[in-house]
Amino acid sequence: MAALSLNENGYPMKDVSGESLVAELSTEVPQSQDEAVLAYYGKRQQLRRNFGLLSVVGLTCTILITWEGVLSVLEAGLLNGGPSGLIYGFIFAWAGSIMQVLTMAEMGSMIPLAGGQYNWVAILAPPSCSKFLSYLTGWITIIAWQAGLSTGAFLGGTLIQGLLVLNNPDYVPYQWQGTLLFYAIIALGLFVNTYLGRLLPKIEALVLIVHICGFFAILIPLVYFAPHVSAGDVFQNFSNIGGWSPSGLSFFVGLTTSMLTFTGLDAACHIAEEIENAAVVIPRSMFISVILNGVLGFAMLLALLFCLGDLADALATTTGYPFIEIFYQATGSNAGASAMTAVIIVTFIFEVFGLLATASRMTWAFAREQGLPFSSYLARVEPRTFLPLWSIGLMVIISCILALINIGSTTAFNAFISLVIAAFYSTFLISACALLHKRLTTPASEMHWGPFKLGRIGLPVNIIAILYSIIGIFFSFWPPTMTVTAQTMNWSVAVFGGVIVFAIIFWFAHGRKVYTGPIVEIDGNHILNKM
Secondary structure: OOEOOEOOOOOEOOOOOOOOHHHHHHHHOOOOHHHHHHHHOOOOOOOOOOEOHHHHHHHHHHHHOHHHHHHHOHHHHHHEEHHHHHHHHHHHHHHHHHHHHHHHHHHHHHOOOOOOHHHHHHHHOOOOOHHHHHHHHHHHHHHHHHHHHHHHHHHHHHHHHHHHHHHOOOOOOOHHHHHHHHHHHHHHHHHHHHOOHHHHHHHHHHHHHHHHHHHHHHHHHHHHHOOOOOHHHHHOOOEEOOOOOOHHHHHHHOOHHHHHOOOOOOHHHHOHHHEOOHHHHHHHHHHHHHHHHHHHHHHHHHHHHHOOOOHHHHHOOOOOOHHHHHHHHHHOOHHHHHHHHHHHHHHHHHHHHHHHHHHHHHHHHHHOOOOOOOHHHHOOOEOOOOEOHHHHHHHHHHHHHHHHHHHHOHHHHHHHHOOHHHHHHHHHHHHHHHHHHHHHHOOHHHOOOOOOOOHHHHHHHHHHHHHHHHHHHHHHOOOOOOOOOOOOOOOHHHHHHHHHHHHHHHHHHHHHHHOOOOEOOOOOHHHHHOO
16 A cells, blocks of 8 residues: 655645535545545545544543543642642643644544544644654554553542542552452453444443533532632632742642643544544534533532642542542541542543543554554454454553553552653644644645634634643643652653653664555545546
């Protein structure tokens, strides 16, 4: 198969100016709109398109799990910023994430391929560096989703252990037990993504209902039973327990709490080839997801901070999660706190379903471009189920191997999963810079926008999103406290640097010999020649 040939503007095949690409193809060819777009980029339809707007929103919202995530990663924000830092930090991260969504929505509507960021970079970046940058982006994106998958399963498993500690203070949460719980959650995700793979869109739609109903199941008893602090204690209570100076630096270090709850916004892009009317649904689903999850997350954060109770007790809890102690203080009973915590655990288990689906599609898409070892296997699609079973299996195997690290050292395992922000934001940064370069160097009439485009506000939106991502990447490497030990050190900078070095070495040793950029699987010239 040949590599996808790009014209002087970085677009495949023949350059057609003016109207939306999707509209041009759909009016001229006797095939579905989605298949026409794939053919334009040299791709053939291999997966089953059974995701609609509701199921895509369900998948994205339950991968973000913003309101649940705010609860589970609360400690970093309480250490650096306190209640006020959490409030204003969440608003900052939410606004920055909306800028990211608008930028990705443009690219996802323009190039609705399952590879997402690496496809965008391959097509939008300057030809002189597009192959290397798209290759690097592909590797980082896979690492990001693998880290996200491991994080979801790890949080689910350790939350179960935290619940056991709450109800049995004599219970010792051994690390090997957390790993076994990790395996159980991953195994359930594997079952849903294989044997129930055809039903996954319906499952994700149902999980969206659980996501929303679970929010009220937590919010109502928390607000009703817990004593409330004053507005000043929430909006004017800035703390710097982490010891960073000045206080503004502490605020930015604590931003990771809010930033982490908005990672995975690109999920819809990686199932693009399973979405009906993908060029329209992708931007809509991304925007709905970031707004819905932002509203729920902010409301939950406000409620939690007004019902915070004794902050010292929350931070010192033996359960490992301050919100479990807050639930206990609010309800005054183990049963009430357990019921509320169980809702959070269920949503994290459901999150793994979507994480595994998305990670495997990204792996499959990159493998079909010969971007990975054993690509001939990983790019296979099972003909009966239309599922990339080899890629699904690889993600599960890697997750299980990584979980073994937790038995020897939780610090070492956390070093891997802590690079989630840096990895996700880096892939966005590279693709957003490629779009910005294309915007500045290509006449507007020659840009092949999809149904969604920002128009005149596109340039400032891209720039703001890029600046926000740089801030996020930089502060994601900072440890939570100024006094650093081997246990409190944020090792993500070392792991992320190692990933980059490995990808570059692998590029020179192997990748540049086999990876030529997007591969043409179907000749789309006949489509454009009819225009």
